[in-house]
Amino acid sequence: MTKDPIGTKGARCSSHISLPGRYVVYLPTVDHVGISKRIGNDKERARLREAIEAMKPPSGGLIVRTVAEGLTKKGLKQDVGYLVRLWGEIAKKREGARSPYMLSSELDLVLKVARDLFTDEVDEVVIDDKQQYERLCRFVEMFAPDRIKDVKLYDEEEPIFDEYGIEDEIQRALSRKVPLPSGGYLIIDQAEALTAIDVNTGRFVGKGSKDMEETILKTNLEAVNEIAYQLRFRNIGGLIILDLIDMEQHKNREKVRRTLEELLHKDKAKTTLNRISDLGLIEMTRKRTRESLGRLLHEPCFYCDGTGQLQSKDTIAYEILREIRRKRSNLPGYSVVVNAHPAVADVLNGPEKAAVQDAENRFMRKIMVVPRKEYHLEQFDLQGK
Numbered sequence: 001m002t003k004d005p006i007g008t009k010g011a012r013c014s015s016h017i018s019l020p021g022r023y024v025v026y027l028p029t030v031d032h033v034g035i036s037k038r039i040g041n042d043k044e045r046a047r048l049r050e051a052i053e054a055m056k057p058p059s060g061g062l063i064v065r066t067v068a069e070g071l072t073k074k075g076l077k078q079d080v081g082y083l084v085r086l087w088g089e090i091a092k093k094r095e096g097a098r099s100p101y102m103l104s105s106e107l108d109l110v111l112k113v114a115r116d117l118f119t120d121e122v123d124e125v126v127i128d129d130k131q132q133y134e135r136l137c138r139f140v141e142m143f144a145p146d147r148i149k150d151v152k153l154y155d156e157e158e159p160i161f162d163e164y165g166i167e168d169e170i171q172r173a174l175s176r177k178v179p180l181p182s183g184g185y186l187i188i189d190q191a192e193a194l195t196a197i198d199v200n201t202g203r204f205v206g207k208g209s210k211d212m213e214e215t216i217l218k219t220n221l222e223a224v225n226e227i228a229y230q231l232r233f234r235n236i237g238g239l240i241i242l243d244l245i246d247m248e249q250h251k252n253r254e255k256v257r258r259t260l261e262e263l264l265h266k267d268k269a270k271t272t273l274n275r276i277s278d279l280g281l282i283e284m285t286r287k288r289t290r291e292s293l294g295r296l297l298h299e300p301c302f303y304c305d306g307t308g309q310l311q312s313k314d315t316i317a318y319e320i321l322r323e324i325r326r327k328r329s330n331l332p333g334y335s336v337v338v339n340a341h342p343a344v345a346d347v348l349n350g351p352e353k354a355a356v357q358d359a360e361n362r363f364m365r366k367i368m369v370v371p372r373k374e375y376h377l378e379q380f381d382l383q384g385k
Helices: 042-054 075-095 110-116 130-143 145-150 166-174 214-235 248-265 293-297 311-328 340-350 353-363
Strands: 024-025 033-035 061-064 125-127 152-153 177-179 187-188 196-201 238-243 271-273 281-286 335-340 366-373 379-385
Touching: 033 042, 042 061, 042 075, 075 130, 110 125, 110 130, 125 130, 130 145, 130 152, 145 152, 166 214, 166 293, 187 214, 187 248, 196 214, 214 238, 214 248, 214 293, 248 271, 311 335, 311 340, 311 353, 311 379, 335 340, 340 353, 340 366, 353 366
Parallel strands: 033 061, 125 152, 196 238, 335 366
Antiparallel strands: 024 061, 177 187, 187 196, 238 281, 271 281, 335 379
């Protein structure tokens, strides 16, 4: 949050004030020019420093953010202009204000999206709330006046997500399996340490192709196009392993790698890419900027505890019989009552009824199975009766 608090006599309490923009941070009270340390290329750092010093306002300092790497002077100038105007508005509010008084705060979601994502690559922003639309227009008019015409109000009856197919895109972004145009598909698995992406030909057998190598090349080229999109859309970061379909010819492996490299150049997040190994694997990294889409929209399954798997009903049934054998001497009475999930109870009373009868004969105890709807599939307990 960016604040300019006022002291009891109207004086500013803090000399360390910063106003973040899309590409630049403005320091209105500090005469300093800096470049993000994460921009490692010395030539690019020198270019950005020269550009930002030329447009530095008479008072205050500027820090160039990491996302400004490769940015034109026009983009930097636009951002600096917005921040200087914003500071001017804050200074006006400060005049005559009585403490405590909030002069400025971090942008909310709507305005933050406009500031950080409404770039030249975005054709238009469409919003379906009139009040928020008017706020957005006022903000864009100050931030990027030439883009005000590209802010649209959606007022149709059909939900905006349906009109633009947003729900379908979200489902596609959250699905483990992603189809490719020719019939192949990707399998995307996110773990704690890394993300694994597996490429499969599926039903694509290369109609009209001269040989299997051509089929595999086409599938891999489709795959890297989709992978580059999915990495951005899902915001996947950290270590990523791509398991491409193995290609015999070195020139084909290089073609796929170069294609992926060119596609990743469009990605604002910093990426590093290794060569394709003999096993068809590519190791790469992508800078983690925030939580991935899957982590934001999903939470671990309360039923399987996030493992994605459950023991089979037969496995649980035999575990129950082993538990009876272990604990029979500690259970009072002449009968053993088994409380279990209905699906497990059906196995014990049906396909495994002979095993239950055999246990009754061996342990000289009557076994009664009671289905409990409220039980987890893997949950059971034993009672002596």
